[in-house]
Amino acid sequence: MTKVLVTGVAGFIGFHVAKTLLKKGEKVIGIDNLNAYYSVELKEARLNKLSVYPNFHFYKEDISSAEAIEKIWKKEGDIEKVVHLAAQAGVRYSLTDPYPYIASNLMGFTVILERCRHQPNFKHLVYASTSSIYGDNKLLPFTEDQQTDSPISLYAATKKANELMAQSYWHLYQFPITGLRLFTVYGPWGRPDMALFKFTKAILDNTPIDVYNNGDMARDYTYVDDIVNGILKALEKPSVPMKTNHHPIYNLGNKKRENLLDFIEVLEKALNKKAVKNFLPLQAGDILETFSDINKAESELGYSPLVPITEGIPKFVNWYHSYYKL
Template sequence: MTSALSKKILVTGAAGFIGFHVAKRLLEEGHTVVGVDNLNSYYSVQLKKDRLKQLESFEFFQFYCLDVADHQAMEKMWQQEKPITHVVHLAAQAGVRYSLIDPYPYVHSNVTGFMVMLEQCRYQENFEHLVYASTSSVYGLNPSLPFKESDPVEHPISLYAATKRANELMAQSYYHLYRYPITGLRLFTVYGPWGRPDMSLFKFTKAILAGETIDVYNHGQMSRDYTYISDIVDGILAALWRPASVEPREHPLYNLGNDQKQSLMTFIEALEEALGRKANKNFLPLQPGDIVETSSDIQKAKVELGYCPKVDIHQGIAEFVEWYKTHTIYLK
């Protein structure tokens, strides 16, 4: 039974990596969750369905297989599920490199889908907060490290990043015009159990266990602010429950990272340690759209959200490997 303080929360992208973990945490805390996902085939649909299976074991979870860019379907769902007081918008077409191959889904899902969400929230009575996911990729070729929310972000180097920067600008216009609470979160390289098979941790693990060679871009001269999924969920929920204000001129934006960047080679070494095997490496040039280095300044999130990442790269990768060994079916 839900508590008197429980809320009804819409989580878009609920069958996705981050959306699944956010929805699960909310359900465990006693809230009602409405999940939306179109279950597209960008990666294993079975993986998405198996995430959903876990969510559907909760009494207060309702799932809709919908495209967030379909404004009529989304409006009908919202009418059926009133009153939704909070939204965590995570539905998006992900992947920097895939945006160079097929750009159209990025505009459809990330731009049109976000437009639909902004419009739906605008018209809801007693609506409390929209939290949406942006990305560290918006910093593009910014030479100043670590990245701060106040840094210029007008030079994205991939279409994926451009669509996420568009989200931030769209959110700002709605925040200014309609004065309802909106918060954006720039997420830094999220990893962990139930993650996406197209990401390096999955691909490296599969290849190393199979004795195959892994591709190491920019000859290993890259670094990332790898952030474990439980830390990201902590930050998202801290933002969601923060008393939202519409008084300031700009809607809040926060970096959610680990605050400890690691080189790609350190990342690979931690994976080798967890697997007990060495990787055969194929060193390659930097790929188009890739950022050489990301590093998050999370001071703002620490002060205003109480955000404090706890999981280091060795613990996080070890926990992923433990999960992976019983879930290799998703990479066949």
């Protein structure tokens, strides 16, 4: 049985990663501070699902506290694998309240890096970066070797900083680290601040949905099961420090660019209801299009996304109906 620490375990992706590991019979140590950025009830409901597994140990702690993390490490014994997902996510919120991005994404990540580097025989740290770091790059699809030095939101800046911090630890302390640039993840138990969740709620409530840049936007939407698969494939393949100059970084996307208006149409079909659209200009910090090149993850990790939005969106809608009893 492998022991894996999952940070941000009450979050959308952390919950799915933990559930998959527990189903496989692994031991999962989960950390989350259950902050109120979005519904704490939803985070607790995810935790309730995980708590049925005896191999799940949960700690309500903040990753930016080195002492708290140290205590957990001591209590649980040697932790040799970490999937680091705890972060202040969301592009738009970083324009309203920048401080949690600094506390969780910079200080929090430093605490995790420090703890991993002091662990003898540490096996692998896999951490989440984001497609947002490609900023206004015009060359699509995005490949990992493109420049990412011009973030257009503080959220993206903190994630770019994470990649640089990881690189310095890889160089200095030579333990396996892998970075994953995730492209708009969606699916059951998803995040209420993201488009699919907000649109679904608004359409069912008969309120208008905000459609930015008059709908002229595109995203590479990746179904959560595909992302979990990619994260776990990466975890199983520890990078070898100093074999290459840079720690490995992979795009995990669906290698498909979906127009926002087409995405809304698939959702309308799944809900069997038309949206009332409130067309608005582009929001500051937002990227116009994301589109992943995943050749590297396909060839080196065996990553292969399987779920198109025509399957994934109805799965989300089914979950939404059953969770909210609608």
